[in-house]
Amino acid sequence: MTDLEAGRTERLLPVRGGVALQRYRDVLIALVAFVVLASLPLFTGSKALLDFVIRCSAYGLFATSLNLLVGYTGLTSFGHGMFFGLGAYGFGLIMQKLAVPIPVAFIATLTITAVVAAVIGAICVRLKEIYFAFVTLAFQMLIHSTILSWASFTGGDQGLRGGIPRPAFLGIDLSNHVHLYVTSCALLVLGLLAMRQIAQSPFGYTLRMIRDNAARASFLGIDVWRAKLTVFVLAALFAAMGGMVMALFVSGAYPEFAYWTISGEGIFINMLGGVSTFLGPMVGTVLFLLLNDTVTRFTEYHGIVLGVVILFFALGLRKGLLDFVAEWAARRRETGEGR
Amino acid sequence: MDLDALAGCLSSSACLVTQTTSGLIIGMLLFLVAVGLTLIFGVLKVVNFSHGAFYMFGAYFAMTAYQLTGSFALAMLVGAAGTAILGLIFERVFMSRVYGADVLMQLLVCYAFVLIFDDVVRIIWGPEFKSMGMPSAFQVMPLFIAGGVVPPYYLLLIGVALVAAIVLGIGLSRSRIGKVIRAAAHNPGMVSALGINTGLIYGGVFALGGMLAGLAGALAAPVRSLTPGMGFSVLIESFIVTVIGGMGSILGALIGALLLGLIRSFGSLGFPLFTEGLMYLFMVIVLVSKPTGLFGREAA
Numbered sequence: 005m006t007d008l009e010a011g012r013t014e015r016l017l018p019v020r021g022g023v024a025l026q027r028y029r030d031v032l033i034a035l036v037a038f039v040v041l042a043s044l045p046l047f048t049g050s051k052a053l054l055d056f057v058i059r060c061s062a063y064g065l066f067a068t069s070l071n072l073l074v075g076y077t078g079l080t081s082f083g084h085g086m087f088f089g090l091g092a093y094g095f096g097l098i099m100q101k102l103a104v105p106i107p108v109a110f111i112a113t114l115t116i117t118a119v120v121a122a123v124i125g126a127i128c129v130r131l132k133e134i135y136f137a138f139v140t141l142a143f144q145m146l147i148h149s150t151i152l153s154w155a156s157f158t159g160g161d162q163g164l165r166g167g168i169p170r171p172a173f174l175g176i177d178l179s180n181h182v183h184l185y186v187t188s189c190a191l192l193v194l195g196l197l198a199m200r201q202i203a204q205s206p207f208g209y210t211l212r213m214i215r216d217n218a219a220r221a222s223f224l225g226i227d228v229w230r231a232k233l234t235v236f237v238l239a240a241l242f243a244a245m246g247g248m249v250m251a252l253f254v255s256g257a258y259p260e261f262a263y264w265t266i267s268g269e270g271i272f273i274n275m276l277g278g279v280s281t282f283l284g285p286m287v288g289t290v291l292f293l294l295l296n297d298t299v300t301r302f303t304e305y306h307g308i309v310l311g312v313v314i315l316f317f318a319l320g321l322r323k324g325l326l327d328f329v330a331e332w333a334a335r336r337r338e339t340g341e342g343r
Numbered sequence: 344m345d346l347d348a349l350a351g352c353l354s355s356s357a358c359l360v361t362q363t364t365s366g367l368i369i370g371m372l373l374f375l376v377a378v379g380l381t382l383i384f385g386v387l388k389v390v391n392f393s394h395g396a397f398y399m400f401g402a403y404f405a406m407t408a409y410q411l412t413g414s415f416a417l418a419m420l421v422g423a424a425g426t427a428i429l430g431l432i433f434e435r436v437f438m439s440r441v442y443g444a445d446v447l448m449q450l451l452v453c454y455a456f457v458l459i460f461d462d463v464v465r466i467i468w469g470p471e472f473k474s475m476g477m478p479s480a481f482q483v484m485p486l487f488i489a490g491g492v493v494p495p496y497y498l499l500l501i502g503v504a505l506v507a508a509i510v511l512g513i514g515l516s517r518s519r520i521g522k523v524i525r526a527a528a529h530n531p532g533m534v535s536a537l538g539i540n541t542g543l544i545y546g547g548v549f550a551l552g553g554m555l556a557g558l559a560g561a562l563a564a565p566v567r568s569l570t571p572g573m574g575f576s577v578l579i580e581s582f583i584v585t586v587i588g589g590m591g592s593i594l595g596a597l598i599g600a601l602l603l604g605l606i607r608s609f610g611s612l613g614f615p616l617f618t619e620g621l622m623y624l625f626m627v628i629v630l631v632s633k634p635t636g637l638f639g640r641e642a643a
Contacts, residue, residue, distance in 0.1 A: 080446045090380050127627055130634065133446045134390050135590075139630070142623060145579050149619040264575075268454045275451055305466060311459035318451040319440055 023151060026204065034197045041189040045182050054185045055253075056297075060289055061192035062250040066266075067273040067285035069198055069242035074271070075279030076203055077235050077282055078215030080133060082267050083140030086124075086147045087240040089262025090117055091247025093151065096164045096257040105173050109269040114241055121240030122233065141264060148262045163258035168251060188249050195242050199327055200282055202238060278327035349450070349613030360491025363610045368497050368566070370604025371504035375559035377581035377588070377596045378511065385591035386528040386548045389438065392453030395574025397426045397553040402492025402569050403468055406475040409564075415478040422561025423554045430553025434546050437463035442545075457575070464571040475564040500562050507555065512593055524548060528591075530574030583626045589639025598637060 045054060066088050069100075094113035098104065128136055151158045154304040159165055170179045177183050187322050195336025202208055210231055213221045222228050251257050260266070269292065295313065299306040352358040376398050383391050405422035409415065433456070441448045481496040515521035527534045527544045535541045560574075567573070586604055590593025603622055610621040629637065 064408060074447065080450065082450060127630065131630075134384075135586070137450060138390065139586065139626075142579060142626065144584060145576075146620060146623045153616050153619070166346075268457075271447065271451060272454070275447070305462045307458035307462035311457075311462075313456040314451055314455035314458075315437075318448055318455065319437070 016092065027201070030197060030200050030204075034193050035170075038107065040191060041193070042186050045185060049080055051181065054181065056293065058185055058188045058249065058253050059293055060189040060286075061295060062246045062253065063244035063269075063273065064286045064289040065195045066243045067270050067277075067289050068196060068282075069239040069246070070270045071274050071279050071282075071285045072199060072202065072211075072235055072239045072242075074274055075284075076208060076215065077211045077232060079129070079232060079236070080137045080271075081140045081236075082137040082271065083142070083144030083264070084239070084243055084270055085264065085268075086140075086144040086262055087117055087121060087243035088241075088247040088250070088266055088270075089147060089151070089259075090120060091244030091258075092251035092257040092261045093164065093247075094157060094244070095248040096168045096251045097158070099170075100164065101169045103169060104172065107173060110248060113244060117240050117244040118237055121237045125233045125236035126234040126242075127131075129229060129236055141267065144264050144267060148259060148264070151259050151262055158257075161259055164251075164256045167255045168257075170252070170255070184252060188253070191245060191249055196286070199242060202235075202281055207231070207234075231312030240314050272310075275314070275317055278330070280327045281330050284327065293318075346613055349609065351614050352609070355487070355490075357490030358494075360488050360493065360610065363381070363605070364491070364493050364497050364501075366424055366605040366608030367601065368500050369606070369607050370601040371394050371501050372559045373577070373581050373584050373603060374600035375491055375504055375562075376508060376556045376577055376585035377600055379555040379583045380578075380581055381501075381588070381591055381593065382511075382555075383549055383552040383638035384549035384585070384615050386524060386635070387442065387545055389433075389442065390582075391438075391450050391549075391552065391580070392450055393433075393456040393460065394556055394609070395576075395578030396431060396457060397556035397566030397574070398567075398577050399460070399464060399574035400429060401426045402475075402564040402567070402573065403464060403473075403560075405555065405564045406473060406569060407468075409475055409478070415480060416473075418478075418564075419558065419561045422564070426557025427550040427559070429557075431546050431550040433553070434549035435542075438549065439542070439545065450608040455469050456613040460574075461571045468569075468571075469569060473569040477565045481565075496565060500566075503558075503562060507558070507572070508593070517591065580622065583622055585636070586638055587629045588624055589636030592636070592638040595638030597637055 010137065041057065044057070048054075064152055066084070069079065070084045073081050091113055094116050095109055096111040098112055098222070099106070104107070128139050128143070152161055154160070155162075170177070176187060203211075210226055211220065213224075214226070214228055214231060218228050221231075247261060250261060273288040273292045274285050275288070276291050277286065278284035296306070296310070299309045303309065352362060379397070380391060380394050383394075385392060389540045401422040404425040405418040408421035409418035412418070437452060437456070438449075441452050456512065477496065481494070481499070483495060486493045486495060486498070523534065523539060524544060524547075527539075527541055529542045534544075559577075578604065579638065581600075584596055584599040586599075587602065588597070588599030602625070606621050606625060607618060614621060633639075
């Protein structure tokens with residue numbers, strides 16, 4: 005077995021009082037990260053850089069939510085991208101057809117996603133590894149083919165065109181590029197902070213136990229099915245958030261957002277950055293988008309290049325980047341304590 | 344939804360025959376791909392996520408061979424043999440490294456090859472739709488059975504797939520090599536202790552699975568259009584077949600594939616917008632009522 009398991013290198017539950025301390029630390033890091041990101045437009049006028057960060061927010065939310073399933077719970081979902089697509093389409097359609105304020109559309113999309121994820125999750129989470137992977141993939145293809153064939157509602161293979169209306173709300177005007185940028189950063193930081201709280205909560209440790217030994221968790225009185233379903237729905241919500249950021253960014257939604265390759269990319273991002281740390285997928289996102297942008301600039305056959313890089317990581321290194329960092333830190337800590 | 348069309352078709356024998364044969368050829372092609380998938384899973388315990396690529400290569404190999412030689416039989420042979428060799432190399436060089444590894448790893452390696460193979464096809468054959476064309480030997484008057492139109496090529500396709508199913512079924516249950524394969528699926532350690540090269544068996548099973556998918560692609564080449572990425576929807580559908588029939592069961596793959604083919608051909612009449620949805624719906628019903636599939640064994 006490879007050790008693709010989140011939190012392997014962490015110490016176990018912090019001692020009493022440590023939990024609150026760790027939470028303050030996380031909030032502080034999140035605040036600093038947000039301030040740094042949000043002040044970026046003051047120093048640079050580069051639209052390309054800001055666009056890159058917005059795309060990182062969308063993909064980062066998606067990839068980190070996938071890590072809740074893959075790394076923390078051991079559920080290898082190969083159809084997680086359906087919620088990314090659902091978020092983008094749900095948000096775009098609500099804004100186009102109903103003309104409600106943006107926060108209302110945001111909440112409504114999350115509600116729809118939660119319901120869909122609960123139904124799909126209820127069917128899927130009972131299944132074992134490879135079945136789970138493929139049945140989630142099958143549902144992804146179902147959603148994708150529905151988007152394609154229901155052309156009168158979703159625009160079919162042309163996608164949602166004509167732009168998504170972005171009315172200003174409380175002085176925040178998302179059609180302004182800087183406003184959109186700051187909002188994306190805020191959503192990213194808030195989303196990551198929320199996922200971090202989930203991962204470090206007692207529920208998060210229940211998930212780790214289910215991953216390591218589901219039978220034992222069941223003996224201890226944990227309803228494994230319910231815990232898995234809960235995290236499936238939670239992860240779907242954050243993926244939909246990523247999809248909404250993407251829809252705001254491109255001012256539309258395209259069938260590719262719901263295609264299976266998005267899920268494949270998500271898995272690869274997790275692999276690239278490493279799933280044993282919380283921020284691994286975020287690092288993977290930045291690396292992946294850099295790689296993707298560079299490769300598409302030089303060749304139209306980026307599938308081959310991407311494939312070779314994936315093979316190098318999967319067969320050669322067998323770990324993500326932050327996994328190495330985490331292991332190195334753990335080794336240092338061990339030798340340090342041994343002295 | 345167009346239930347009148349469906350009811351109208353069910354009451355006319357001509358339409359019934361036409362729809363059933365078209366369902367059967369969809370089903371038979373799916374069966375050839377799915378049986379390879381289920382065989383590889385049964386013995387090697389990995390799901391070959393890049394199995395659709397073998398179907399695609401089979402079709403392209405057959406098309407090229409047919410254009411070069413003009414012989415249909417040779418085209419089928421090249422399609423099947425080419426993908427068998429490809430399967431053997433793929434298994435020995437790459438897949439053999441991830442046996443027993445995390446499912447994530449296996450999926451990633453296959454995902455990488457789906458990307459690579461699609462681009463390879465794009466480079467060699469170009470990104471546009473291609474078609475092989477119906478061989479002249481089959482450009483004859485279609486048969487009329489009970490008023491329904493049945494092209495003779497459909498009969499050949501169904502016949503070849505049926506022969507493959509029977510040979511596989513008997514070969515696995517009766518022949519010595521079939522017994523060794525089943526033993527290797529059950530307990531590879533013991534089989535290798537008896538002096539049998541399990542690596543060879545694994546490679547052989549993978550090549551056989553690749554060959555069946557390639558044969559399906561070659562058979563489909565005259566009736567479908569060829570495009571990079573054509574293998575993916577076939578992969579998903581054949582996976583649904585194995586879920587419905589039960590992973591590891593050849594009979595299950597056959598029944599599942601035929602059911603799915605019939606659902607597709609009759610569903611396209613009654614629910615033109617929801618044909619794909621019907622397949623998923625059927626899969627969900629099977630999964631909820633019998634999680635191991637119709638012919639699956641417990642704790643497979």
